[in-house]
Amino acid sequence: MNPNPQIIVLDAGGQYCHLEARKVRDLGVYAEVRESETPAAELRGAKGLIVSGGPSSVYDPGSPTVDPAIFSSGQAVLGICYGQQVMAHLLGGKVHKGVKGEYGLATLELEETADPMFAGLSGRQQIWMSHRDVVETVPQGFQVAGHTDTCAVAAMASSARKLYGVQFHPEVVHTARGREYLSNFVFRVCGCRKDWDPRHRVPLIEQEIRDCVGRRKVFFFVSGGVDSSVAFTLARRALGPERVRGVYVDTGLMREGETDFVRSIAGLEVEDAQREFLAALEGSTEPERKRHIIGEEFVLVQERVIERQHLVNEDWMLGQGTIYPDTIESGGTAKAALIKTHHNRVAGIQRLIASGRIVEPLKSFYKDEVREVGRELGLPAELLDRHPFPGPGLAIRCLCSDRNAGVEATADGWLIPLRSVGVQGDERSYKPVLAIDALDMARATELTNRLSYMNRVIAGVRTRLAVSAMRVRACSLTAERIGRLRRADGIVRRLSHESGYDRRVWQFPVILIPLGTQEAPDSVVLRPVDSVDGMTAQSMEMDPELLARMCAELLTDSAVAGVFYDLTHKPPGTIEWE
Numbered sequence: 001m002n003p004n005p006q007i008i009v010l011d012a013g014g015q016y017c018h019l020e021a022r023k024v025r026d027l028g029v030y031a032e033v034r035e036s037e038t039p040a041a042e043l044r045g046a047k048g049l050i051v052s053g054g055p056s057s058v059y060d061p062g063s064p065t066v067d068p069a070i071f072s073s074g075q076a077v078l079g080i081c082y083g084q085q086v087m088a089h090l091l092g093g094k095v096h097k098g099v100k101g102e103y104g105l106a107t108l109e110l111e112e113t114a115d116p117m118f119a120g121l122s123g124r125q126q127i128w129m130s131h132r133d134v135v136e137t138v139p140q141g142f143q144v145a146g147h148t149d150t151c152a153v154a155a156m157a158s159s160a161r162k163l164y165g166v167q168f169h170p171e172v173v174h175t176a177r178g179r180e181y182l183s184n185f186v187f188r189v190c191g192c193r194k195d196w197d198p199r200h201r202v203p204l205i206e207q208e209i210r211d212c213v214g215r216r217k218v219f220f221f222v223s224g225g226v227d228s229s230v231a232f233t234l235a236r237r238a239l240g241p242e243r244v245r246g247v248y249v250d251t252g253l254m255r256e257g258e259t260d261f262v263r264s265i266a267g268l269e270v271e272d273a274q275r276e277f278l279a280a281l282e283g284s285t286e287p288e289r290k291r292h293i294i295g296e297e298f299v300l301v302q303e304r305v306i307e308r309q310h311l312v313n314e315d316w317m318l319g320q321g322t323i324y325p326d327t328i329e330s331g332g333t334a335k336a337a338l339i340k341t342h343h344n345r346v347a348g349i350q351r352l353i354a355s356g357r358i359v360e361p362l363k364s365f366y367k368d369e370v371r372e373v374g375r376e377l378g379l380p381a382e383l384l385d386r387h388p389f390p391g392p393g394l395a396i397r398c399l400c401s402d403r404n405a406g407v408e409a410t411a412d413g414w415l416i417p418l419r420s421v422g423v424q425g426d427e428r429s430y431k432p433v434l435a436i437d438a439l440d441m442a443r444a445t446e447l448t449n450r451l452s453y454m455n456r457v458i459a460g461v462r463t464r465l466a467v468s469a470m471r472v473r474a475c476s477l478t479a480e481r482i483g484r485l486r487r488a489d490g491i492v493r494r495l496s497h498e499s500g501y502d503r504r505v506w507q508f509p510v511i512l513i514p515l516g517t518q519e520a521p522d523s524v525v526l527r528p529v530d531s532v533d534g535m536t537a538q539s540m541e542m543d544p545e546l547l548a549r550m551c552a553e554l555l556t557d558s559a560v561a562g563v564f565y566d567l568t569h570k571p572p573g574t575i576e577w578e
Contacts, residue, residue, distance in 0.1 A: 004045055006048070006192045007046060008034050008049050009031060009049075010052060011064075012054035012056070012066075012083060013053075013082075014052040014054045014082060015130075016053060016080075016172060017054075019172070019533065020050055020171045024182060027183055027186055028196055029193075029196055030195055030196040036052070036066050037065065037066065037067065040070045044073065048075060048077070048185065048186065050078045050079075050080060051082075051083030052081075053131075057132070057133050058086055058133065064082075065086060071161070075190075076164075076185065076190045077163050078117075078165070080166055080171070081167060084166060085135055088142075088153075091139035091142075091163075094137035096133060096134050097133055098131070103129060103131075103449055103571040105128060106148045106151070107126060108124070108146050108148055108168065109124055109147055111145050115159045117145075118145060119188060121177060121180055125176050127168035127169075127175045131167060135156065135167065142158045154166065162190075169536075173533075173536065202376050202377065205373070209234060209359060212317075213235075213243075213317055217245070217315060218235050218239065218243065218245075218317050218318070219317070220232045220246040220320070221246070221318075221320075222247070222262070222268055223389075224248060224261060225388070226384055227322070227370055229383055230377065231321035231360070233379060237377070244319070246269070248263075248268040248269070248270050249273050250271065250273060251277040252479070253395045253482060255389065255393075255486065256490035271301060273297070273301050276300070276301065277294065277297050278477070278478075281395060294392040295392075317357050318357060318358050320358060321362060369533075371385075387506070387508060394485050394489070398477055399512065399513045401472050401475060401514050403472075407435070407467060407471070407472075412436070413434045415434055415453075417432055418513055418514070419431055420433055421577065421578055429572065431453060433458055434454045434456070435457075435458050435459065437467075441567050455572045456572070458525055458568075459564060459565050461563045462551040462552075462562065470517065472514055472515055473514050484559060484560070488557070492508065492510045495546065496546075499543070501542065501546060505529060506531040507529055507531065507534075507575060508527065508528045510526060511577050513525055513564075516560075516562065517561055519558070520560060523560060523561050523564060524563050524564070525563075525564045527539075527566040531570075534575060537570040547565075551563045
């Protein structure tokens with residue numbers, strides 16, 4: 001049994017809501033997530049409350065709120081991002097409605113104070129921002145505790161009432177001292193005691209699987225990635241191998257050598273569905289549509305395999321390796337915005353969830369936690385240390401266009417009429433890409449904060465012609481383009497592994513975009529990032545010599561017009577482009 005939560009996170013729809021609870025658990029204190037409007041009377045057992053961030057404005061009709069009584073309950077309350085704005089708004093402060101917002105790295109100036117919330121934290125420090133609105137005037141009895149160059153109230157405090165707000169995100173890894181902020185709140189302000197050991201997870205997960213499945217059996221589609229492999233192994237341990245079966249589906253959207261790797265590691269049955277997936281995707285250009293097609297096609301394949309193998313529906317459940325970022329970016333909590341629909345959250349899967357025929361052992365975990373569980377299970381490092389790879393495969397790394405168009409010259413660079421998915425202020429953005437002429441990450445960050453019409457900045461590294469002379473062409477997913485991307489991805493993976501660069505980055509997507517000429521219709525975008533859990537990420541630099549080798553090999557393909565480098569952090573650009 002779990003202990004009663006000492007900390008409760010009130011979900012206002014933020015992408016990092018569950019990350020906040022998980023970071024508290026990592027401190028050794030049990031935390032749970034509840035709806036933001038939960039009555040104060042139902043929260044009295046907790047020592048502290050955290051009001052999460054969210055995509056809304058406090059001035060929006062129907063925007064998330066909290067029971068104002070929590071601010072007079074005597075419990076400590078910490079408002080994060082939108083949570084700070086809600087606190088200020090309900091207590092008589094003034095919130096300024098923003099237009100462009102601030103996303104990514106910023107520098108906080110924290111005042112010298114004896115307040116336990118900020119003990120040992122004064123001075124200049126790196127933080128992570130993702131917001132539009134800002135607190136303009138703090139409520140009566142509050143003091144401004146910190147500011148940035150563009151945010152006058154980056155932290156506020158009412159020490160006597162144990163009420164605090166921060167505009168930045170202490171829960172993400174890119175806030176340099178974020179763990180100290182949360183630790184101060186949990187232990188110094190709330191007075192919590194340690195009651196949770198996040199390392200002892202496997203027995204609890206296995207019991208949850210047994211409780212969910214009952215006497216039924218479980219069938220997994222195992223992708224060969226970390227998540228599905230760990231989930232499959234957990235189910236086999238919990239239920240016994242005779243009650244758990246697994247099939248690897250070759251969609252035709254896999255990486256070079258992927259099917260052979262899965263056979264060697266997991267020894268799974270392979271279902272060849274390449275023709276079905278590529279035929280279903282033919283003519284599709286819109287990212288959400290591609291994801292829905294892939295998810296629904298997985299359901300069709302599942303039904304075909306179940307029928308062929310005589311798996312009676314009532315006696316079998318579908319197992320999936322869905323993890324928390326997959327559900328939260330699909331709008332998986334009541335207030336969360338849709339960033340992109342994960343293939344494990346399309347309509348067919350939702351119907352199975354509604355009928356109680358899905359088991360997802362890892363749906364509350366993040367990628368790094370899944371790896372920890374895998375290590376507890378004794379899975380090989382060769383599998384666990386692989387870079388994350390999306391379930392829809394290369395389909396969402398192969399961008400398409402429904403029209404021909406030229407690039408547009410602007411004062412800041414060249415606007416490319418291809419839209420990529422981003423996350424700005426906890427909301428989905430779907431905007432064009434800006435190309436600049438230098439590998440300048442500081443400039444890219446400044447541009448994404450200043451310009452509202454785009455959410456991603458790339459730089460041309462080596463091209464056959466000037467970017468201004470390139471054009472976007474109308475195209476959809478084809479076996480030819482997938483093959484081109486597969487070869488490019490294989491080159492990048494091989495060189496990254498040989499040089500050791502793959503051990504310095506968390507993930508390295510390779511993207512194909514329809515930008516070039518009639519003779520060389522596509523370009524390659526390199527997207528190396530550093531992260532811990534995939535919820536935030538920093539674009540990573542590369543050794544110039546390695547970058548030059550990659551460009552030289554990639555351009556041996558005469559159909560590739562150029563090689564670009566993605567300089568965008570997350571937020572505002574998601575790690576994947578679709």
